[in-house]
Amino acid sequence: MDNRNGFSDSNDFSSICCVAAANTETLFSTETLNPDITALRILSNNLNSAFESPDFELYSDAKIVLSSGREVPVHRCILSARSQFFKNIFDGKESGAKFELKELVRDYDIGFDSLVSVLGYLYTGKVRPLPKGVCVCVDDCCSHVGCRPAVDSMVEMLYGSFVFQVPELVDLYQMQLLDILDKVATDDILVVLFVANKCSNGCEKLLASCIQIVVKSDVDIVTLDKALPQNVVKQIVDLQIELNLVKPESQIFSDKHMKRIHRALDSDDVELVRMLLKEAHTNLDDACALHYAVAYCDAKTTTELLDLGLADVNHRNPRGYTVLHVAATRKDPKIIVSLLTKGARPSDLTLDGRKAIQISKRLTRAADYFTPTEEGKASPKDRLCIEILEQAERRDPLLGEASFSLAMAGEDLRIKLLYLENRVGLAKLLFPMEAKVAMDIANVDGTFEFTLAGIKPKNMASAQRPTDVDLNEAPFIIKEEHLNRLKALSTTVELGKRFFPRCSEVLNKIMDAEDLTQLARVGNNISPEERVLKRTRYVELQEVLNKAFSEDKVEFDRSAISSSSSSKSVGLVRPFGGGGGGGGRPH
Structure with missing residues (x-):
């Protein structure tokens, strides 16, 4: 079972995302010493032992393959009996068949730990807590209840439960998310909203609650367009108009010339951007073009836009975010270094008092950050971004010869x-x-x-x-x-x-x-x-x-x-748009 490294990490569980496990006994226990209940508990324990056994893979007859190439062995008869979805998937397939997870879930990525958690429930009827570090960010942000890794873990398990047709688990994770929405950053609410909309009728309460939060937030229309389906965006905008909540500054993005600049950047056509600027209807800062490029374009386009020398690298968008704040959510070390070499200030704060380093830490899973990198292997981008921003806040090294x-x-x-x-x-x-x-x-x-x-x-x-x-x-x-x-x-x-x-x-x-x-x-x-x-x-x-x-x-x-550093903060997805980043995300 080396490919899987075991489904269980019994001595290393996080306290967060374990509320479901604590509630499981309430859902499935009774004070009555019913022989049938006792038998079911014994069966559950036996299956759980098998699920955690090193020999689990030896008796499997199918595998689910993640996009990373990691394989999860499963038993067709058990999953077919527990889920109509798997019964349909396995029907007519030969023993030993492999199933690509991205083909099963299609519209949203599900990480290894979240997949194993949902499968564990199908095997045992028990909600499994996630390993420590999976739903905890690098920043020492209180209890981590609303940090991005915790949100990602829960929405991935929610969506997995929905796709695999496990309604009781969908209800459980919906309740979990409803309980923490007031502790989740607005931009991360967009991630929850996206998944709740995918789950349609299964998450009506969660969907409605997320929409109400976003309607009253300062999230701009560009961010909404990039993060959500158009029918949801229209619903949000209509409610804002109805409640007279559309702010004048949000109309800045409706200017047709600014939209043309954004479309040119979408096409990676910096030369077209230069030509549009000659018309003198707007400039890069007013269009927040650099914010846009950092959030949605590739690193090459961002670098070319920077090289024009026509944008203030420390300019703030209407939400109060600098370009570096947006870059911290992008998790691209090349973009962050490019901005820093052009004079971006790592000490600048958002309106609620966060620096780029705090934003980056809030979005990074502790499990990824603290896992040692093998010699010659690429360092995780999340960790590299944090290290770059930490170094940028320190005094620059002395100039001179390399050695x-x-x-x-x-x-x-x-x-x-x-x-x-x-x-x-x-x-x-x-x-x-x-x-x-x-x-x-x-x-x-x-x-x-x-x-x-x-x-x-x-x-x-x-x-x-x-x-x-x-x-x-x-x-x-x-x-x-x-x-x-x-x-x-x-x-x-x-x-x-x-x-x-x-x-x-x-x-x-x-x-x-x-x-x-x-x-x-x-x-x-x-x-x-x-x-x-x-x-x-x-x-x-x-x-x-x-x-x-x-x-x-x-x-x-x-x-x-x-000796991990800490600072209290509230995270976000992308402060100028997008629900990217984190574990699960749209394909």
């Missing part, structure tokens, strides 16, 4: 270029996500990874690489393209120093190693035997350094768990 090795190179541009190629290449190996962020912003398409003599660059077409030469060979003539390359690599390293100081320190230690420095100075005037010895020594050194890195990384992750 001792680069400083010792002096005016030797060939050695500097070789050093930077190797350093960025090593960063790609050890810190792939962090390296990609810095390289994308600096427009570095790849590197010579450890350019020893005779070793060719990896996965790079020669026609695309101005430095596709052996930097160890002499003579070596610095050309303009080499200078441009050196500048781009230097920018990459400086970004690493600024936003990923821990990674930079590790790289400094490795690059300053005397053996590695000497290996980088291989030339033509050595024998083939000496060349082979140097390459062998390089491989040995790399293994030693990787081992040391692994040990340091484990220690760092352990210390991060014990």
Whole structure:
């Protein structure tokens, strides 16, 4: 059962999202010592034991496959007996068949823990609490009752119960959500509203309550259009008009020129945006174009819009959110770094007193943040965004050379270029996500990874690489393209120093190693035997350094768990629109 890692984590449950489990006995127990009830309880306990058994997968005859590739083994006879939905799905299918979860639920993603919770109820008749960290955010925000991970967990289980046709579970989770709505941020209400609408008649009370909250909120029409179906948006707007709640500032988005700018951004056409601005009917700040791009467009379009230099990176939209506040909900580290390098202020507060770092923490599951990343694996975007914002609030590192090795190179541009190629290449190996962020912003398409003599660059077409030469060979003539390359690599390293100081320190230690420095100075005037010895020594050194890195990384992750920072805040989805982010979301 390795693929599943067990359905149970009995010693590591969260206190939140466990109210349902506490209420289960009320739903299914009785004071009467009825033999039938006792027999049902024994059956439930036996099935629960089987469900948690390491041998559970051995006797399964079907699997549900998540979008991540993770497989959940199931038994067709049990699920068919408990749910008409599964009976229809399994009908006529051979033993061992696999079913894609996204095909089963279609309109909304359901995470592994939420799926297992609903399946656990079908097996045992008991509502299972989620593992600790799944419905708890990184921020120390009171009891976490209304934080985004808790909301995501409950709406995923609600929708799963609806799709799998388990009406009593739908009612239970609907009650759970109704009880916490007053503690949920307005933008997160949109997530609940979206799912309640998908559940149609099964969640009428929840749907009505969410609509009433949104009607009286400051959520703008752009956000509503992006987050909700048009029939729900119309219902909300009609109620606002009926109650005279439509605020004058919300009409800013009805201007046709601003809509044209937004449509151009939807098409990733920044040149069209530039042409529209020449008509002088509006500007990027009045149209909140940068807010819009950060919320809904890809990172490339956002960067191009920033490069126009026509928008105030610290401009606030009508709801009081800066562009960085919106970026914190997007969970794209490249966009956050791009804004920070353009002067975005991480210390700016929303109208209710939150900084971008608090917004980001409120949206991130503790389980994702505190799970150590394996060496060479990409760090989770959620965690990387938090680390970038934390570093941005600290004092910028001292300017200067990347490390001792680069400083010792002096005016030797060939050695500097070789050093930077190797350093960025090593960063790609050890810190792939962090390296990609810095390289994308600096427009570095790849590197010579450890350019020893005779070793060719990896996965790079020669026609695309101005430095596709052996930097160890002499003579070596610095050309303009080499200078441009050196500048781009230097920018990459400086970004690493600024936003990923821990990674930079590790790289400094490795690059300053005397053996590695000497290996980088291989030339033509050595024998083939000496060349082979140097390459062998390089491989040995790399293994030693990787081992040391692994040990340091484990220690760092352990210390991060014990010293996580905290700040009280209220979260949101996207303060200029959208119900994105979090665990479950529309496909």
